[in-house]
Amino acid sequence: MGLVIGIDVGGSTTKIVGLDNDGCIKSPMFITAADPVTSLFGAFGKYVYDNGISLADVEHVMLTGVGSSHVDTPIYGLPTSKADEFQADGLGAHFDSGLDRLMVVSMGTGTTLVRVEGNEIRHAGGISMGGGTLRGLSALLLKTSNIAEVVEMASRGDISKINLQIKDITTHQLEGLPMYATASLFGKVVNSKADESDIAKGLICMVLETIGSCAVLAAANSQLRDFVLIGNLTRLPDCKVIFPIMEDLYGVRFHVPAHAEYCTALGAALAYRSV
Numbered sequence: 001m002g003l004v005i006g007i008d009v010g011g012s013t014t015k016i017v018g019l020d021n022d023g024c025i026k027s028p029m030f031i032t033a034a035d036p037v038t039s040l041f042g043a044f045g046k047y048v049y050d051n052g053i054s055l056a057d058v059e060h061v062m063l064t065g066v067g068s069s070h071v072d073t074p075i076y077g078l079p080t081s082k083a084d085e086f087q088a089d090g091l092g093a094h095f096d097s098g099l100d101r102l103m104v105v106s107m108g109t110g111t112t113l114v115r116v117e118g119n120e121i122r123h124a125g126g127i128s129m130g131g132g133t134l135r136g137l138s139a140l141l142l143k144t145s146n147i148a149e150v151v152e153m154a155s156r157g158d159i160s161k162i163n164l165q166i167k168d169i170t171t172h173q174l175e176g177l178p179m180y181a182t183a184s185l186f187g188k189v190v191n192s193k194a195d196e197s198d199i200a201k202g203l204i205c206m207v208l209e210t211i212g213s214c215a216v217l218a219a220a221n222s223q224l225r226d227f228v229l230i231g232n233l234t235r236l237p238d239c240k241v242i243f244p245i246m247e248d249l250y251g252v253r254f255h256v257p258a259h260a261e262y263c264t265a266l267g268a269a270l271a272y273r274s275v
Contacts, residue, residue, distance in 0.1 A: 015264070
């Protein structure tokens, strides 16, 4: 048996990871290009070249993601199959986190929720809030859709100039709500002197808080308390601030596994191994 390569093909970004016979993850990487097909073949070529892999070393290629619909032929003549994206999310997050009961929160252009309970993986819903929202609103309000620039702006921002917190509207403790909890996203902007850095901070906070709250509500009336965050947005520095606050607020646990950005590609490779 040889190397199984899992590839998550997005609209312009492709993530690729190898899985060897021992279940070890080999050299994850991503490539950005103008279109899915260019991104896919560019990622595959760079991956095998950078890692000194010959085509004879590859047992199978597994594709997933929205961009995989553009590819209907074998990759470089290798055996090629497609994995359901929700199954790939669940398999990858389950493997990388080591948890048996979890809600996968796949934060991409939008956000997908996948429930995992042992060997059962099923789509649990999602919302149209994610990286696409952040880029779009940043283009409108900050005149840039470059997320790295938005993150740099946000590093100087003050969220107290943007969000209305419980402590801003009452002096009395409300049951189950800490005074620092957000009462209204962007609810303070009207009466504050917020600059672009504050707005950038607010946009990131809005996207992450909304995703986190949606995930928790999707698991309401169940015993699920572990939420595994995957996708590009896990790289945002504010994840390390916002999600611990939400853990305290909701009494849950948010996890960012080691290969969070690559979990869907990893899950695609695992889908082949699990057949």
